Amino acid sequence: MNIRQIQEARELYGIEGWGNGYFGINDQGHVVANPTGEEHISVSLPEVIEEVRKKGLTAPIIIRFPQIIEGQLQRMHSSFKTAISDNAFKGRHMGVFPFKVNQRREFIDAIVESGRKVAYGLEVGSKTEFIAALGYKLQDDALFVCNGFKDAEFIELGFIAKAMGKNVVMVVEGPDELEMIIARTAHYKECPDIGLRVRLYSKGSGKWEKSSGEQSKFGLTTTEVIHSLQILERANLKEKLAMLHFHIGSQITEIKRFKGALKEAARVYAKVIKTGFQPCYLNIGGGVGVDYDGSKTSFESSANYTLQEFANDAVYVLMGVCDNEGVPHPTIVTESGRVIAAYHSVVVTNIREVQGADVNIDADTILDLEHVDPSAHKALNELRYIVNNMTRKNYVEYYHDSIVYQEELFTLFNLGYLQLKDRAVAEELYYRICRKALYFSGFERHPSEEFEGLQKVMVSKYLANFSIFQSIPDSWSINQLFPVMPLSRHDEKPNLKATIVDITCDSDGCLTTFIDRSDTKTVLELHPPSDSPYYIGFFLVGAYQESLANEHNLFGAIHEVEVHTSPDGEWEITKTTEGDLIDELLISRNYDMEKITTAYGDQLDEAVAAGRLTQEVRKQLYDKLIVCTKGYPYLSEE
Ligand SMILES: Cc1ncc(COP(=O)(O)O)c(C=O)c1O
Incomplete structure (x- = not known):
């Protein structure tokens, strides 16, 4: 147990900052989840992976903690409860x-289950x-809010939901939707409640700032609000206006943006009430x-x-405006x-290989790197000399010399004067020189830009067995940052600087920016490979990533398990769901598996007829193909 190193790891990966009381590192150097937010009830993620492997499932895997969903619903609700009572x-x-x-x-099952305790509804x-949501029976007064652009059928579903007894609010995006609602009232006993989505001048902050404000694609302008109120009044549906709604974008980074929007919305709310609506x-x-x-x-x-500050401000601002009006x-x-x-x-996967570190092959036994060979080209021997004689005092000058020698050797190879082995020796020596130079530059108080650039090129690439496009699509599409860290070995110093590449055939399938408390960083500190599997986790991925996932290279949904803890501190996997198998992915792209497997059989029969295969081997190959069609598309852990 190396407590000092473990504490360093906590700081390095910032887990206590982003973990929100749900994640930490234990004294064995393992990442743990605390699904109930209580420190003494913890689940070691490496142990979960062990259990999952015993069930025959391999990485990548999503580990879900439904108790964290419940915890977050409770935190939201109790923050408002406190703010409401305090004010x-x-x-x-x-x-x-x-x-x-x-x-x-x-996921939605878990939301509905936890939501029953606090009358949580669905939007x-x-x-x-809507069709999926209608299948859930929520607490009686829990809300069903229908946003988005609607056609007559969507509106009709709202009337059916009302007839089913649901507390449904149809939030209209434009006066035409209002007209469609009014047209249906003649056919139904009860009309659902109506909401108006208001376009605010106030803008959000962060990535979605541009999608809010006057130019937003959503919401009614003030004239449209007035027009909608007139339409409702004329249709004798004044009492049906139940909700005013606004949304200034996702991931609002500054609380003051919320306050501004709340003030504006509260004023609109009050003014609408003053025109006789309720x-x-x-x-x-x-x-x-x-x-x-x-x-x-x-x-x-x-x-x-x-969350508490958000709730306090919401209550305080709304109350101030309403009282004032x-x-x-x-x-x-x-x-x-x-x-x-x-x-x-948490998405967990294994590292398949590490590229760029001196870890995969032993170059010294393959190539004669150290011995000066009098018959070798002079530039090669110069590189040998530099590797052996670089010091803290001369590293900059020697590094620059090595660039010249390396370029010279590269040109000589292209002109046909060097053998493949010379090229390998040159690559290997130059690589070692760069590593040494970087090591010495690390002692500088202000490393030069040149060596910062070299650091980026020299990082080890960790090949992670997953698809960024499937498991963390936002990191590819909008450069969203997620915490990433190994699940174990935190009692050991992670002394390699790495980036992460995925197994898709796409150069965009890589992670080269990582979280850092004071900035972002271009490398992630990871441990050198060993004989045991090395698992890394991508955290805080429960929102939007699964709904925006795409099947690039036909890598589909990954296996998932649900983990629950009990009050006595025990944990168990309560549910296992297999990810998409190869044939399912093909069927979803309109392939006919019967046609495909028949074609396999026909081609193998032709090989038998041509004498290239025996019947016995034909059967073995055919059976193998069939097993593959039912396999997991990710790399097996062998
Ligand atoms: C209308 C509406 N409501 C709620 C949300 C949820 O936002 P968030 O996930 O940021 O809380 C969104 C998403 O942007 C939205 O468009």
């Missing part, structure tokens, strides 16, 4: 979870999401940020406020998704 606010808080943040059934933005819900949207880098700042991967306090509806879902899942 003697007269309204209540009701949460809805936006389906699009993670539509996997396993949908399409007919498909909406009781003010839906303040989602957008609560997740502190992915643990810095607690307004940096785009962070958020400079806590003399209108009743609303029920505050939140639609936060990211902050509820992000923490609950």
